[in-house]
Amino acid sequence: MSSRPYSPLLTFAAALVLMFLVVPTLVILYSSVSPSARVQFPPEAVTLKWFGNFFENSQFRDALVNSLLVTALVTPLTLAIAVPCSLAIVRRRFPGRGLLSALALSPLAVPGVVIGVAFLNFFAWTGIDSGFWKIAFALVVITLPFAIRALVATLEGLDLALEEAARNLGASRFQTFLTVTLPQLRSGMLAGGIFVFVEAIDNFSTVVFLTDMRTNVLSVQAYSYIRDFNDPTVSAMAAILILQSVVLVFLLQRFAGFEKVIGGK
């Protein structure tokens, strides 16, 4: 009997699927340094001009700045809302607890376009006219479930004995939270924060309804550019996002561990 519980055929099938997953990423990276939108082998030349184009194009630059500002607001804000509420869901017993955790995750089930149209309609009614705040609020709603899921999973895995020990040694509840609980939440906050960050940068289907003349963001700008031009500037942008996600994955592996992320349901 072989040592492996599966056949070579399975390995082969899985390898094909992995290739299917990887090919687009490789083609984007290749295209970002190609002289034209035509993907050709072997390459005619290698150029970095699309990266230059991306950073020099004023529309892309404005969109990049807006996206970074929105994420810089949304990521910490979402975590700040998610941490206390995850604590309540895991550690406290109160009427409506199950309902609360279901409601907190409910935006996940609503299609992005529906959320976009609903907020477009709602903000027009309430008279809120700032594209920035509209986008930021919608993104907090959309990303909260990601943060709460990651934090609840981490909290459920914590050993209560550590906190009890701190309390027995005379620490106040607040001191215990700050010096014992919070540091143990680091991996959950990192995993949750990364999902929030990526979704906030990447979201298109909701945000496309909320951008205006003054406030564009990266995803919507990339879409307009793809519609109007046929050159690899968007490949350069995509290459930057892919490199960023590789860095984030290493952060995740280093500080939270892949296995833990998988375990967190």
Added chain:
Amino acid sequence: MKPVPVLWLIWPLLAVLGLFFAALLRFADTSLLQQIPGTAMFEGPRSLGNYADTFASPLARKALWDTLVMSLQITGAAIVLGYPLAYLMARSPSKFLRNAIFFVLIVTFLSGGITRAYAWMLVLGNNGPVNGLLREFGLPTVRMVNNRTGVVLSIVHFVLPFFVLTLLGAIRNIPASLEEAARSHGASRWAAFRDVTLPLSVPGLVSASLLAFTLAISSFLFPLLLGGGRVQMFANLIYDKIQSSFDMPAASAMAMIFLVFALLPILALNLIRGSLSRRFGGTRR
């Protein structure tokens, strides 16, 4: 000293959710109104006219049907492509292989929708590497963008990491020793898998498939970019309604109908969860 009251911990969440549900309620109300022609405003009296119009429109009915059919195809493809990968990842003794698969899945997952939609436009385009290879071998080229092929392929690619990571958790909860026991009593590898692991993984397979279906049905960006205006999924129809006429009441009614269809699989899961765990028992999720 008493612990912090629960309300203190959850009020920020309640405030955000309150505004979200207020927006959805206002939205449901708007869907009953009528647009004042030539303006972005709307008025009563309230009626179900917009719903009747949507169901009467051949365009909307076709988009709804196409969306359901494509989402089923995508879910099917995710099962066929995703199951082997999840199984290998759950059972492989090699930590390197497990980490490598996980790395590919997460990088794909984190690199974002726009990136992947554009990547597929390049890969499948008439001047892309796939058609380049076909030409190289003297074969006729195939049109894969601005039609369903490109839309379905790109969405399969989008949902696959979600599907695999969800199923993976379920397969890992099935003890490998069960399969080994079957093998040592003479079952072939395939028989051991088919009669032991596969049935035990059904509850996980169901949740992963419903997740894939939910993600597929809400696709918007992929049909927008790879469909080239020729493939209308329901989300795109709503977007076009807003873009072309700014008829918010009609768009709201379409979005409400869409929301119901998108929530159906989740309701179905809750209905069948009990009978699933009774029949297949043992495994969590």
